[in-house]
Amino acid sequence: MSTTTPHTHEPEEHPESLPGGAGTAVRPPRLIHNEATTEIPVHLLFRDEPAPEARRPAVVNRRQGTGEQPRHVRPAPVRRRPEPRPDPELQERPARVLPGAAGVLAGLGGVAGCLATTWWAGVLPGEASGAGLGAAQWAAYAGTGALGLLGFGGLARGRTGRAWVLGLFGRYRGTVRRTGLLWINPLLRRRRADVRLRHWRSGAVPAADANGVALRVVVLVVWRVRDTARALLGIEEHETYLRECVESALARVPVELPGGVRSGADAAGDALTRLVAADVAPVGVEVFSVQPVRVEYAPEVAAAMQRRRIAALDAQQRATMLSSVVDSVEDTVTRLTTRGLVELDDYERKALVRDLTVAFCSARREPA
Incomplete structure (x- = not known):
């Protein structure tokens, strides 16, 4: 790009011959010459300006004395790590169950119906005559027998700290946390879930201190199942997943040897607890504490x-x-x-x- 004198001038008119034989003067577009800018056509100065919202990207400063216009650079989008999102349908909800007395009464009714049908057919010992085993008797046997099987087959015992996760043809139907004698539809598949407060003592897990020295750490994890649907159906093995999350947290948090500053050990335990609790929350597991109970150097060092x-x-x-x-x-x-x-x-x-x-x-x- 070349610069010109600072004053503004108009170019000379040059006549040109047209096909008609008459010569006319053609005026070229007016130009502005400035020591800080190059030759810019006048009509380009009156373009529509973009909306203010379009000038939000970062601006690169122009070089002094070159007349270069500022260039807008759009910042690169920041990619965030995808977070696991649980299935909205897999959320614990209470299942429909009946008291155990209803199942007992239904079972006894089925047994009584079978005995009455047997007396009606006249096949009881000592019975001389009867209607015989016809289609009606067989239908009565089927109905009363099915009633007895449904009554006694659906009885279940709910215990404190345990829950039943029910499903029908692969679909989640609810969770039973009630205790005592209950009647549950025998057609539903039952899976036992332990919802008590539990603790797990790990083996020697690889870790490192603040200086990068290899360590072996044994941690004690206090946890429980908060959402039975997500813990049993949303993941293959929630206990295995919990152990892997503990190992991942130990790889990210430095651990200090015992005998140093006590606040450092407490800070490491708090950081481990926060990381593991955030990782296992989407699968319905609640972590209360992750504390190192034994820290020692790795055998090689x-x-x-x-x-x-x-x-x-x-x-x-x-x-x-x-x-x-x-x-x-x-x-x-x-x-x-x-x-x-x-x-x-x-x-x-x-x-x-x-x-x-x-x-x-x-x-x-x-x-x-």
Whole structure:
């Protein structure tokens, strides 16, 4: 792009020959010349401006003195990790059941109906005559027998901390959390679910500390099934999924060895609890606590880290002992001089400090 003089001028008119033989002057489009811009046709200055909403993308600054117009750059969309969404139909709801007394009465009614049909047919022992086993008798036997089977076959015992998940032809029909003797439709498929508060102690799970050192951690997880439909029907094995979520959380959260700052261990437990609870919530499992109960170095680094830890403890003990000895020597020399018991020059003071330091260190090293 070339720049021109800062003033504005009009180009000269040049006559051209037309087919009719007459020469006319054709005026080219007017141009604006500026030292900060290039040649821009005048009609391009009056284009429709876009709506204000269209100028929201980020703007790249133009280069100074080139006349380059600002370029709008649309930011790239941020891709979020897809979150598991449970099936809206798989949500726990109470199933329709009857008290167990209704099933007992139906079963007894079926048994009584069979006995009455037998007496009607005259096949009871000692019965001399009767109507015989005809079509009516067989129909009565079928009806009363079916009533007895439905009555006694649907009886179930509900226990505290246990639930029944019912289904019919692959479709969820409800959950039974009631206790005592109940009557449930015998045509429904029953699956037992444990809804009590449970705990699981894991094995040695790989983990790492804040410095990336390999560890083996044993955690204690306190959990329970909150939504039986999602836990039993929404996933293949909710207990296996819980264990995998614990391993995934340990891979993301640094764990500290015991003996350090207690608040660090509590923070690791809180972070593990939040992560695991968020991961297993879509499958109907509620997690209350995930706490490390044993933390140790991995076998491949255990020996080296143990030597390093012993050296650090030894250095810390030496520093503590030296600080104590220095304080004791300073206090002794200060008392002697302030009370006027001795008068020491610089040489004698240094000698006294050296002798007291050696004496105190020797006393501290001797076993009690």
